[in-house]
Amino acid sequence: xxxxxxxxxxxxxxxxxxxxxxxxxxxxxxxxxxxxxxxxxxxxxxxxxxxxxxxxxxxxxxxxxxxxxxxxxxxxxxxxxxxxxxxxxxxxxxxxxxxxxxxxxxxxxxxxxxxxxxxxxxxxxxxxxxxxxxxxxxxxxxxxxxxxxxxxxxxxxxxxxxxxxxxxxxxxxxxxxxxxxxxxxxxxxxxxxxxxxxxxxxxxxxxxxxxxxxxxxxxxxxxxxxxxxxxxxxxxxxxxxxxxxxxxxxxxxxxxxxxxxxxxxxxxxxxxxxxxxxxxxxxxxxxxxxxxxxxxxxxxxxxxxxxxxxxxxxxxxxxxxxxxxxxxxxxxxxxxxxxxxxxxxxxxxxxxxx
Amino acid sequence: xxxxxxxxxxxxxxxxxxxxxxxxxxxxxxxxxxxxxxxxxxxxxxxxxxxxxxxxxxxxxxxxxxxxxxxxxxxxxxxxxxxxxxxxxxxxxxxxxxxxxxxxxxxxxxxxxxxxxxxxxxxxxxxxxxxxxxxxxxxxxxxxxxxxxxxxxxxxxxxxxxxxxxxxxxxxxxxxxxxxxxxxxxxxxxxxxxxxxxxxxxxxxxxxxxxxxxxxxxxxxxxxxxxxxxxxxxxxxxxxxxxxxxxxxxxxxxxxxxxxxxxxxxxxxxxxxxxxxxxxxxxxxxxxxxxxxxxxxxxxxxxxxxxxxxxxxxxxxxxxxxxxxxxxxxxxxxxxxxxxxxxxxxxxxxxxxx
Numbered sequence: 216x217x218x219x220x221x222x223x224x225x226x227x228x229x230x231x232x233x234x235x236x237x238x239x240x241x242x243x244x245x246x247x248x249x250x251x252x253x254x255x256x257x258x259x260x261x262x263x264x265x266x267x268x269x270x271x272x273x274x275x276x277x278x279x280x281x282x283x284x285x286x287x288x289x290x291x292x293x294x295x296x297x298x299x300x301x302x303x304x305x306x307x308x309x310x311x312x313x314x315x316x317x318x319x320x321x322x323x324x325x326x327x328x329x330x331x332x333x334x335x336x337x338x339x340x341x342x343x344x345x346x347x348x349x350x351x352x353x354x355x356x357x358x359x360x361x362x363x364x365x366x367x368x369x370x371x372x373x374x375x376x377x378x379x380x381x382x383x384x385x386x387x388x389x390x391x392x393x394x395x396x397x398x399x400x401x402x403x404x405x406x407x408x409x410x411x412x413x414x415x416x417x418x419x420x421x422x423x424x425x426x427x428x429x430x431x432x433x434x435x436x437x438x439x440x441x442x443x444x445x446x447x448x449x450x451x452x453x454x455x456x457x458x459x460x461x462x463x464x465x466x467x468x469x470x471x472x473x474x475x476x477x478x479x480x481x482x483x484x485x486x487x488x489x490x491x492x493x494x495x496x497x498x499x500x501x502x503x504x505x506x507x508x509x510x511x512x513x514x515x516x517x518x519x520x521x522x523x524x525x526x527x528x529x530x531x532x533x534x535x536x537x538x539x540x541x542x543x544x545x546x547x548x549x550x551x552x553x554x555x556x557x558x559x560x561x562x563x564x565x566x567x568x569x
Numbered sequence: 570x571x572x573x574x575x576x577x578x579x580x581x582x583x584x585x586x587x588x589x590x591x592x593x594x595x596x597x598x599x600x601x602x603x604x605x606x607x608x609x610x611x612x613x614x615x616x617x618x619x620x621x622x623x624x625x626x627x628x629x630x631x632x633x634x635x636x637x638x639x640x641x642x643x644x645x646x647x648x649x650x651x652x653x654x655x656x657x658x659x660x661x662x663x664x665x666x667x668x669x670x671x672x673x674x675x676x677x678x679x680x681x682x683x684x685x686x687x688x689x690x691x692x693x694x695x696x697x698x699x700x701x702x703x704x705x706x707x708x709x710x711x712x713x714x715x716x717x718x719x720x721x722x723x724x725x726x727x728x729x730x731x732x733x734x735x736x737x738x739x740x741x742x743x744x745x746x747x748x749x750x751x752x753x754x755x756x757x758x759x760x761x762x763x764x765x766x767x768x769x770x771x772x773x774x775x776x777x778x779x780x781x782x783x784x785x786x787x788x789x790x791x792x793x794x795x796x797x798x799x800x801x802x803x804x805x806x807x808x809x810x811x812x813x814x815x816x817x818x819x820x821x822x823x824x825x826x827x828x829x830x831x832x833x834x835x836x837x838x839x840x841x842x843x844x845x846x847x848x849x850x851x852x853x854x855x856x857x858x859x860x861x862x863x864x865x866x867x868x869x870x871x872x873x874x875x876x877x878x879x880x881x882x883x884x885x886x887x888x889x890x891x892x893x894x895x896x897x898x899x900x901x902x903x904x905x906x907x908x909x910x911x912x913x914x915x916x917x918x919x920x921x922x923x
Contacts, residue, residue: 259663260614262643269822284658289616289643296818300841301791304638309613325818437655452823457811464650464679464921468623469806472913487654494921559826567818567848 225369226453226555229376230541234412236375237382237534238405239365244383247361248390254359255313255341257391262310263290264340265384266298267317268325268565270373270445274317277441278384281530284438285388285397292441295325299332306333312340315384319368319376321351324567330356345383347376370556371563372452374541377445378534385530400531407524407535415539418507418521423546428479428505431456432470433540434463435483438533442483446540452558453548463488463495474502481543482517483536484510485529509536579723580807580909583730584895588766590729591736591888592759593719598737601715602744608713609667609695611745616664617644618694619738620652621671622679622919624727624799628671631795632738635884638792639742639751646795649679653686660687666694669738673722673730675705678921684710699737701730724910726806728895731799732888739884754885761878761889769893772861772875777900782833782859785810786824787894788817789837792887796837800894806912807902817842817849828856835897836871837890838864839883863890 263282265275275292283290293305295316306312314333318326321344330353333340344357347366354360366379382401389397422428431450435443440462447460461470463482474480480499484492489512496516499506508517511525511532521539524532548555617636619629629646637644647659649670660666668687672680675698684707687694698711701720708714720733736755743751776782785804789797794816801814815824817836828834834853838846843866850870853860862871865879865886875893878886902909 268819272819272822280655280658283661284655287662289661289664291645294816294819296816296842296845297791300845301634301638304634304791307637307643308641310643437651437658448823452826455827455829459813462648462650465622465626465648467919468626469802469912472806473809475809488650491650491654491921558823565821567845 224555226372226374226545229368229370230374230538230545231412233375233378233538234405234409236366236379237408240363240379240382241386241402241405243363243365244361244386248387251343251359251361252390256311257313258311260310261288262307262312263288264306264312264314265290265292265317266295266314266326266329268295268323270377270448271317271319271326273441273445273448274377274381274384275441276444277381277438277533278315280438280440281385281533282388284530285385285394286392295323295329298329302332302336306337306340308337308339310339312337314340314342316342316344316353316357317380318344318353319347319373320564321346321348321353322564322566324565326353327356345380347379371558372449372555378537382534385533397531400527404531404534407526408538412538415521416542418519419539419542420546422479422507422519423543424550426550428477429456430473430475430478431458431481432466432474432478433458433460433481433483434466435460436462436464436485436488438530439483439485439536442533442536442540445537446481446543449541449544450547453544453555454551454553455559456547464491467498471498471502474499474504476503478503479505479507481540482506482508484508484514485532486511487529509539578909580726580728580899583722583724584728584892584899585766587729587732587892588759588763590720590733591762594717594733594736595740595756595759597717597719598715598740602741605697605713605715606744610665611667612665614664615642616661616666617642618660618666618668619644619646619671620649620668620680620683622649622677624731624802625671625673625680627795627799627802628731628735628738629795630798631735631792631887632669634792634794635739635887636742638884639739639748640746649677649683652683656686656690660691660694662691662693664693666691668694668696670696670698670707670711671734672698672707673701673727674918675700675702675707676918676920678919680707681710699734701733725912725916726803726909732891736888739887751885754881758885758888761880762892766892769875770896772873773893773896774900776833776861776873777897778904780904782831783810784827784829784832785812785835786820786828786832787812787814787835787837788820789814790816790818790839790842792884793837793839793890796887796890796894799891800835803895803898804901807898807909808905808907809913810901818845821852825852825856828853828858830857832857833859833861835894836860836862838862838868839886840865841883863893
């Protein structure tokens, strides 16, 4: 599968490294969290807030839903800018809050401003930075930190860092809840990905190289919504192809009007929405879409189907959908003659001048 | 401005009717809420959840931020489907919850299923339906209801119903918080729109008829994010033009890669993000975008600017951004020879067969 022309693509190598980085992530977070958790004051009314920008916001969106589902604590995702510009409308003020601030580099301006804002203005908030670098600026500005430097990346686009930080946050939730079943499943992810990664890559290549498809829609519900957003962002960053992301049932409320010959729908389905999938696929086929579905069960009527994590429950399965979406963006970029490592108009870290 | 060919468009008439419907909305909600509020048990740890599908989800997103900002209570927006398929990850379980379920028709399947799910499974939740019809199915399935039948619509797309339900929910927040300043501002919205509506329409027509622009991006932060999403959905439903919506600072984290000659950025800016607007506009101009900005202050470098609600604070100003966005979609549809009242692939109410 690996072609000569792409042998040195950082993006390709970082996607392909995920069985390794996921295993290291579980080891790293289990030891770091064992040290960190006893230092936190957690009360029954603690709220959790997940803060990020871009890809890190999509980690935040998925992590917040996973966290609330596993722990029962109220959990929210907030874009970095809305913390320091709109805290009254976004960050709970009447409860103790633990805020995870997510930034691969640990230097994103908005993540730093969010950390500074909370430290200066919100005594009810304890901040924990989570990064894929060691000893960053964010580490200095948050009360605590989680560091996953093994998931560091050379590429502009985030791939293994997305899944590694998501898995780490799911581990934290399971650890807080004492949910050994979820911890065991998270620990097994690396093995499942190792088993399936070539099949995910092969299907992603087939879909990415199909240039008859020129409009992509990513659908995910609940914890999968952030994954759909991230799949969409990967393709958008790397190829500038017209693409969008929605909750699958929301998609019928308006956006389905854009589907036509040439539209590909990438459906990330879990167990919770299984009863609603058949009629959705029927509706999508009726308006002319190509349907590529990813789920832990077969889906009739799909033009392409990936069996993903049938051994897993919905929350721990999340990361396993991502390599297919990442390879899809990668192969589309390569087939368009673009450099996946260096997207148009973008740099590795967004730094703002006010 | 009103052309012969569009004289009988329901969409046009419903957009244009907003000074009237907003005034009636304030009258209706003030009397309905005065009757409803004493029947509710509200404690300091009550959480508010706003549930909707499609346009109603975007009302929910804006309303949740407005609510938390005005009242200080933790407030969340949840898509209807995630209530009945993923409640554990979305609806707080440890607190008393007041859930507003938003549906113009009062018959949307997912809104009804959400109401039924909460009634059957969550004794901590009190449901309040909000509709633009009287005595609907939703009214029967929620504990309480707010009915705004004067904002009923003949068109498939929602325009005055969006702003009317949003204004009603802002009124409720202000009433709960005893915030007379916000109530006064909400009560004045009709007058401000009456004053400015022809100017909003004229600029929307100019922009909508500019067929050199074929990619639209709507940007809004905090309470304005739901408005940007709704502006985007209006254009998408009515024209199928390539369009997207983001938080303005998030847009730099990846999606800006798609901007090119022919991209129009519609920036909805408030007072809270004012310091960050100039550098954003500079960045957008650098990558070749046409920038149409709407704000209560002038914005240098904009290709088009609308002065919106300079007398108002950020939350009560929300509704006033919408008529421009609605007219923009309308005029683009007309200039493409499409019928704005009857979008492709859509019907007035989404009803599901499981």
